[in-house]
Amino acid sequence: MNSSNRKSVVITTTEVLLNLLWIVLWVILVLMTVAFISSAIQPERAHWVLTFPILFELTETGVLHVSETMDRKVTIRRAEGRLRFQDRVPFGLVAYNYSANLVAVLLNVVILFMLRRMISSLGVGNPFIRENGIRLRWIGTAVIGLGLAKAAFSIPATLFLTTRLDIPGIHFKYRVGIDGEYILIGLLILVLAEIFRVGAEMREEQELTI
Amino acid sequence: MSIRVNLDVMMARRKMSLTELAERVGITMANLSILKTGKARAIRFSTLDAICRELDCQPGDILEFASINGQE
Numbered sequence: 001m002n003s004s005n006r007k008s009v010v011i012t013t014t015e016v017l018l019n020l021l022w023i024v025l026w027v028i029l030v031l032m033t034v035a036f037i038s039s040a041i042q043p044e045r046a047h048w049v050l051t052f053p054i055l056f057e058l059t060e061t062g063v064l065h066v067s068e069t070m071d072r073k074v075t076i077r078r079a080e081g082r083l084r085f086q087d088r089v090p091f092g093l094v095a096y097n098y099s100a101n102l103v104a105v106l107l108n109v110v111i112l113f114m115l116r117r118m119i120s121s122l123g124v125g126n127p128f129i130r131e132n133g134i135r136l137r138w139i140g141t142a143v144i145g146l147g148l149a150k151a152a153f154s155i156p157a158t159l160f161l162t163t164r165l166d167i168p169g170i171h172f173k174y175r176v177g178i179d180g181e182y183i184l185i186g187l188l189i190l191v192l193a194e195i196f197r198v199g200a201e202m203r204e205e206q207e208l209t210i
Numbered sequence: 211m212s213i214r215v216n217l218d219v220m221m222a223r224r225k226m227s228l229t230e231l232a233e234r235v236g237i238t239m240a241n242l243s244i245l246k247t248g249k250a251r252a253i254r255f256s257t258l259d260a261i262c263r264e265l266d267c268q269p270g271d272i273l274e275f276a277s278i279n280g281q282e
Contacts, residue, residue, distance in 0.1 A: 208251035210241045 011123050018116050025112060029105050036098045043091055050089050050097055051082040052161055057171040078173065083161060093157075100153035107149065110142045130204070133197030140189030147182025214274045217246045220265050235260040 060076045114135040121127050155176045162174040221231060232242045237257060244250050245257075258269055265272070 205251050208244065208249065210237065210245045210250045210253050210257050 008123075011119060015116075015119050015123065018112060018119060022112050022116060025105060025108055029102075029109070032098065032101060032105075036094065039091070039094055043088070049084070050093060051084045052157060054081050054083045054158075054162060054165065055079070055173045055175055056081060057173055083165070096153070096157060100149070100157075103149045103153070104146060107142045107146050111139050114138045114142075128196075128200050128203050130197060130200040133193050133200055136189060136193030136196055140186045140193055142186075143189060144183055144186030147179045147186065150182070151176075151178040212276045214276045215245060215248050215250070215272060216274055217242075217261070217272050220267055220272050221246075224265050224267075226265065231261070231264060234264045 056079055058076055058079045062074055062076075064072045064074045066072055118127070118132050118135050121129060121132060158174050158176065162172040165172050221228070228239060228242055228246070232239045235242070235257065237260075245253065261272065262269060
């Protein structure tokens with residue numbers, strides 16, 4: 001009895017947190033859409049603060065104090081700065097940034113929606129159902145989608161900005177690549193989803209064996 | 211699946227109710243009902259054994275292979 005009580009507390013807490021996140025996500029979605037539309041209608045009134053990560057070359061040398069008796073000479077060769085517009089951000093960049101965020105938020109909506117459905121099936125006491133396997137599959141796909149979308153939006157933006165930046169004395173660099181962590185975690189969830197689906201099918205089979 | 215369960219026919223012949231058979235076989239009414247309506251995926255030999263014993267019949271009396279599209 002005690003353990004089931006504790007379990008229900010865990011479920012309730014998670015449910016409350018997920019519901020809060022759900023609301024926050026929709027508020028973010030509405031706010032950014034309203035801000036975007038208003039900046040599209042009245043560009044001169046819009047005040048967007050956009051920062052973009054920018055890599056540049058640097059050759060600063062110094063000393064690293066490893067311990068009291070050991071010092072090592074080191075060089076910093078590359079640094080990351082944040083590009084920020086001092087006056088109005090070009091509308092094209094605003095639109096680009098909005099679309100990137102929209103895709104990310106929508107993928108998060110998918111993940112949260114599925115998580116909420118899963119936790120509610122857990123609350124009912126019947127989590128080992130085929131639907132939850134399918135929901136997990138959606139979550140895994142959305143996580144991989146997040147990684148791909150991040151790369152798909154950040155690579156062109158970085159290339160565009162670094163090739164057009166002109167600040168005397170600084171040599172800009174760019175690095176392109178896909179965030180492997182998203183893909184790896186997404187694949188992990190997909191494998192778990194498949195295991196879950198097969199498990200649910202086995203349970204169904206077992207239950208219908210008289 | 212083309213395996214048909216004719217449990218109701220045999221139960222009618224033996225004049226045995228669902229409740230009574232469930233009790234004698236030692237499975238729940240719900241499970242016996244799943245079996246009777248043909249929703250079951252599989253049947254344990256132990257269950258088949260008990261049903262045949264209680265209804266005094268052969269497995270072939272309650273299970274039948276129904277051919278599809280007239281093909282044997």
